[in-house]
Amino acid sequence: MKSVENEKNxxxxxxxxxxxxxxxxxxxxxxVTLTQISLGALTVTIALIIAxxxxxxxxxxxxxxxxxxxxxxxxxxxxxxxxxxxxxxTLLDYLNR
Amino acid sequence: xxxxLVTHRDDLASKTGxxxxxxxxxxxxxxxxxxxxxxxYRNPVAFHLxxxxxxxxxxxxxxxILLISSTTIxxxxxxxxxxxxxxxxxLLGITVILGLAFLVNKYFExxxxxxxHIYPGSSILALRGHGxxxxxxxxxxxxxxxxxxxxxxLVFILVIATSILRDKINSENYVLLENSGLxxxxxxxxxxxxxxxxxxxx
Numbered sequence: 566m567k568s569v570e571n572e573k574n575x576x577x578x579x580x581x582x583x584x585x586x587x588x589x590x591x592x593x594x595x596x597v598t599l600t601q602i603s604l605g606a607l608t609v610t611i612a613l614i615i616a617x618x619x620x621x622x623x624x625x626x627x628x629x630x631x632x633x634x635x636x637x638x639x640x641x642x643x644x645x646x647x648x649x650x651x652x653x654x655t656l657l658d659y660l661n662r
Numbered sequence: 663x664x665x666x667l668v669t670h671r672d673d674l675a676s677k678t679g680x681x682x683x684x685x686x687x688x689x690x691x692x693x694x695x696x697x698x699x700x701x702x703y704r705n706p707v708a709f710h711l712x713x714x715x716x717x718x719x720x721x722x723x724x725x726x727i728l729l730i731s732s733t734t735i736x737x738x739x740x741x742x743x744x745x746x747x748x749x750x751x752x753l754l755g756i757t758v759i760l761g762l763a764f765l766v767n768k769y770f771e772x773x774x775x776x777x778x779h780i781y782p783g784s785s786i787l788a789l790r791g792h793g794x795x796x797x798x799x800x801x802x803x804x805x806x807x808x809x810x811x812x813x814x815x816l817v818f819i820l821v822i823a824t825s826i827l828r829d830k831i832n833s834e835n836y837v838l839l840e841n842s843g844l845x846x847x848x849x850x851x852x853x854x855x856x857x858x859x860x861x862x863x864x
Contacts, residue, residue, distance in 0.1 A: 567670070572834075574743060576740055576743045576744065577736075577739075578740065578741055579737050579740055582736050582737050583733065585733070586729060586730065586733040589729045590726055590729060592855070593722065593725050593726060593729065593857075595861060596858060597718060597722050597862065600858070600862040600863065600864075601718070605804050608862075608863055609863050612858035612862050612863055613855075613858065613860075615858070616854050616855050616857075616858050617697065619854045620854055620855075623847055623850060623851050623854065624730065624737075624847075626845075627732050627733070627736045627847045627850075628843075628844055628847045629840070633677075636678075636793065637677070637678075637681055638753055640681065640685070641681075641685075644685045644688055644689070647689075647694040648689070651692070651696065652692075652695070652696055652699065655696050655699070655700065656699065656700075656703070659700055659703055660703075660749075661702075
């Protein structure tokens with residue numbers, strides 16, 4: 566039986582995933598430690614920036630976006646921008662009432 | 663007479679379909695995050711105090727459990743690509759066990775709140791004021807919806823594992839394993855944002 570392959574497949578080494586896991590756990594613990602110290606308004610910003618960095622690792626390495634057809638990355642960026650736009654508009658509305 | 667069997671398969675289309683579905687999931691949770699931001703903005707003190715009642719310890723453990731489970735399912739794709747069926751199945755097994763561990767933790771966490779009469783519709787919670795009702799309403803709804811996704815993901819992974827056992831998924835054809843991985847990573851991704859918003863920002 567012959568199968569029709571329409572893309573070359575990239576094999577990610579096991580080690581890469583373990584390194585990414587280590588980075589993700591360190592980032593999680595950093596986030597927990599930093600938010601336990603009271604930093605006021607900065608806390609939200611720091612926690613969300615760390616969450617965004619963690620997401621980019623998950624998206625690029627675990628979800629293979631780095632090695633995949635560029636179409637997927639562009640679509641993901643598009644969805645994230647749409648969400649950010651909706652959040653910004655909603656908050657602008659509430660902050661200026 | 664010789665016939666060549668050709669299976670018609672389009673891995674790119676399969677993955678595109680999965681991603682399109684994941685986009686709807688992102689928008690679903692994105693909408694809930696907007697609701698959370700607005701309610702938090704309108705009830706800052708109640709959200710601040712209510713969030714302090716959640717256990718940062720259990721939350722952190724659950725975050726690490728999900729991160730490890732994401733790693734194991736990602737590694738199972740490498741295993742199947744290298745034609746190592748046993749390792750792929752073992753890694754999927756670990757992923758399922760970690761997913762179940764997450765749910766068990768969630769069960770105890772929710773149990774504690776319910777014991778203290780904190781749950782949507784509770785009259786004792788209602789006495790604590792509007793902000794607390796909103797916070798716990800969102801907490802139970804969003805973590806509950808996330809837990810539902812974990813359950814669906816676990817079923818998905820178990821179906822994929824049986825396909826690997828029956829050699830329907832192999833080193834030549836593993837796009838379904840990749841799609842189940844994508845779903846599982848999305849569940850992880852949502853938790854990456856749920857965790858700081860509910861547990862850390864107090």
